[in-house]
Amino acid sequence: MELIKLSPTEFKKVAKLIYERTGIHLPEAKCTLLSNRLRRRLRALKLDSFASYYELLLNDAKCSAELPHFLSAVTTNETYFFRNERLWDFFREQWIPEIVEQKKGKTRSIQIWSAASSSGEEAYTAAICLKEKLPDFASWRVSVMGSDISQDMLDRANAGIYNDYAVAKIPQATRRKWFDERDGHFVLKPSIKSMVSFKFHNLRDTFATSRIDLAFLRNVLMYFDLEMKKRVLVNVSKSIAPGGRLIVGDVDPIRNTPALQDVLGMAPSGLNQYQKPGGPDVCTRPMATMSKGN
Ligand SMILES: C[S@@+](CC[C@H](N)C(=O)[O-])C[C@H]1O[C@@H](n2cnc3c(N)ncnc32)[C@H](O)[C@@H]1O
CATH class of the missing domain: 3.40.50.150 (Vaccinia Virus protein VP39)
Known part of the structure; x- marks a missing residue:
């Protein structure tokens, strides 16, 4: 089955939301990366499109439950002890x-x-x-x-x-x-x-x-x-x-x-x-x- 990917318009909307919430700036080149990360959230929520996921994020009541997962999904967390x-x-x-x-x-x-x-x-x-x-x-x-x-x-x-x-x-x-x-x-x-x-x-x-x-x-x-x-x-x-x-x-x-x-x-x-x-x-x-x- 072909994996769904954020369309350019969906990417822009989600990237804007990420910027507003976290300050993280995602250039368009990160579209595949972001699609891969959010697809896991779609699966967990049993949603079949990025459009419905975006709708959920805009809905205040549902968003408060999803927001921590959304923020975890969009951040890069690489670290280790005694780094540098x-x-x-x-x-x-x-x-x-x-x-x-x-x-x-x-x-x-x-x-x-x-x-x-x-x-x-x-x-x-x-x-x-x-x-x-x-x-x-x-x-x-x-x-x-x-x-x-x-x-x-x-x-x-x-x-x-x-x-x-x-x-x-x-x-x-x-x-x-x-x-x-x-x-x-x-x-x-x-x-x-x-x-x-x-x-x-x-x-x-x-x-x-x-x-x-x-x-x-x-x-x-x-x-x-x-x-x-x-x-x-x-x-x-x-x-x-x-x-x-x-x-x-x-x-x-x-x-x-x-x-x-x-x-x-x-x-x-x-x-x-x-x-x-x-x-x-x-x-x-x-x-x-x-x-x-x-
Ligand atoms: C690559 S890790 C760096 C970890 C550690 N400081 C190091 O250098 O090994 C970046 C971390 O920044 C966090 N982060 C990104 N945007 C943030 C924000 N607006 N406020 C707080 N933390 C943020 C991410 O969740 C992620 O865990």
């Missing part, structure tokens, strides 16, 4: 000592946000590094938050159970220490799981706090057009405390776009990272080039 090893070397060897220095004589608390956390690997990697490297860990109040618009991914993050692919870059000793192996899966130990919380958050909206010490915003800006990138950066910047840092992915659109640098209002402080003015003066080496294995 050089970044995590920086985090362990430079950022942790720097934050310890910054917080001397102040409340010993650290807030980290993995914005667009997907299934949680980035947030849990930060938690593992902190648990291993933060001196006198028990005396600190550490909060690692992850957020995403895909409810499927948030459910996976909350479960904390991963496959071979997700854990492949974790050093053996670290993997043995923080995971239990069960039925071919890797189950995070409660001592790491309990450090991290996940919630639904759309980057179009402001985040609940303005006290973040370090925000990760990696591998998501590339899905947005310039207007949405600006909006997201304004929101993320508001959430970061004076002196706090933002780390973006290797595909960093801020570096070469003055309009994005302006709205962000944070100075580059090494490749792929930015620092908000107003913090205590703590001098650190800039992070080395992170071009490999993003």
